[in-house]
Amino acid sequence: MSRTAPDVARAAAQWLALLESGCATERDHAGLQQWRDNHPQHEQAWQKAQLLRQRFADLPSTLALASLDRPQPGRRAVLKRALGVAALIPSVWLLGRQLPLDVWRADLHTATGERKRVPLADGSQLQLNTASAVDVDLGRRSLRLLDGELALTVPGAAPLTVQTRYGQVIASQAEVCVRQLAEGCQVSVLKGSVQVFDLRGHSSLLRAGQQARLQATGLGASIRFDVLQLGWRDGVLTARNQRLGDFLRELARYRPGVLRWDPSLETLRVTGSYRLEDTDRILDLLASSLALEVHARTRYWVTLAPRRKLA
Known part of the structure; x- marks a missing residue:
């Protein structure tokens, strides 16, 4: 997947910072439009920056001003400080160093602090925890957990697969939670049983009350877990x-x-x-x-x- 060139990403972040600073003039708005029109990649970068700004709507650019110990007067100083924080989030993402593009293109996602219940067309129930993203393909009986954590209840016998970066979890007539971590994936079974396949194709069965870490090296040992750990669902x-x-x-x-x-x-x-x-x-x-x-x-x-x- 192609990524936005670093100089274009920085420019998009700077334009966004200018608009968020509240100091943009009519000339600035015209300059932004001209920059967007100059090259298709500029427009693409701007749209990505806008999507990211919506995602981080709870984290205003004024955070930068409140965190500075020595405010400086004048429009140039305000803009400079706004650039400091507003460029931090968009440029990091646009350069692909923190949040991949597929998270933002996900079929379903939640913001920080948000939780979401989604009934699926086949009768299954999906819940997303904070800062999570999932692609849904019921035609292939598959979900792809891109980031964060999900809880899935599959009442029917037809299996539903949860794809992760470290393998897959297949559930039927079961309830399972899957949390993507930095170096693995935590699988917790609340009801029934699930089949877990690691990246090498080795399979293991996890039953109700069991939890295990799925990693690049395979599935770790299962342990009993306290269901209250998964209280986020409520x-x-x-x-x-x-x-x-x-x-x-x-x-x-x-x-x-x-x-x-x-x-x-x-x-x-x-x-x-x-x-x-x-x-x-x-x-x-x-x-x-x-x-x-x-x-x-x-x-x-x-x-x-x-x-x-x-x-």
Whole structure:
């Protein structure tokens, strides 16, 4: 698959940044149109940048301004700072370093923090977790998980295949969750059983209550798992005496922007069930129960720290 040339990608990002800065003049708009008309590749890059901007609608370009310690006056300074953040996201993607084009062309996808239920024409039920993308081809009885996590319920006997980067999972009269990770794919079976094929064609059977990691080297050993790990299907994130650091890494998947915490908080323990529709409230609840402080530079840049003791 061809990718946009780096110089064209950077130019598209800069034009986008200019428009997002609020400083664009009529001449700037005319210049953008002329640039788009100069070459088909320019128009293609611009359309990709627009798609990406829609995808990151929850992460405004003003984040850059709020995160700077020394604001500079004047139109040129505002534009310069807007370029800093607005170019960061589009250019990275357009250069193909972070998010592949097929994610944006996916039949179904969710934004960060979004979850979606999709009834399929064959009676199966598909759910997408945060920041996920799936292609659907019921003619071939196949789904392709491009990114993120899905839950699939197949009530009938006709098998439905989930294709991943590390192999495939075949389900019939079963319920399964598949999560694509950086170096593998986590397969969790809730009901029935599924057949798992690795990249070498070796097959294994996973039954209800079993979970295993599918990697380039094959399927790892299966373990029993707690179904509460998959509470995202009901909009819930549950912890049972879990390390706070692990909990926050999971929570961060559902929040646009940056979530950081002091290293001293890593090994604190957290127990509870939290509704995912309001992650700010989750942070407030953690702060009150674990004696933490939430420092929010903006909603998109949050740091947790130990609560300071009063003198």
